[in-house]
Amino acid sequence: MTARSPIRWLTGAAALLVFAVGSPDAARAEAEDGRIIAERWCASCHLVGPGQDVASDQVPTFMQIAGDYDLDADELRRFLQMPHPPMPDMQLTHREIRSLIAYIDSLAP
């Protein structure tokens, strides 16, 4: 067959719709991505989750950040877009920032 089949097209459109509208599963997957990014890039300084027990004690934990920001995602996004020493400029993509925020959100008390 040469043309794309309508079934495949419809499946694609449905997937896009679910993505655009958002679903609890998508939010959970996003937070899970954020956890992986946090463990890779943030855990050398921050305590990023309940499974971790060594981090710098000069640095707020992600649980504290989740509490402090009180789910103000805009503030968190702005913060993550600009580097501040001693935090290295990690050049996070928008997607990574969204995932990190979803993850931090999920830690809020």
Ligand code: HEC
């Ligand atoms: C090299 C150490 C280091 C790394 C790596 C690091 N941070 Fe930080 N971070 C700090 C320090 C130190 C502070 C507190 C100083 C400050 O607020 O200016 C901080 C503060 C923060 C704050 C603000 C907390 C507040 O209450 O103002 C957020 C949010 C944050 N980090 C997120 C992250 C994320 C997300 C990552 C991983 C992508 C990360 N950090 C990686 C050292 C680090």
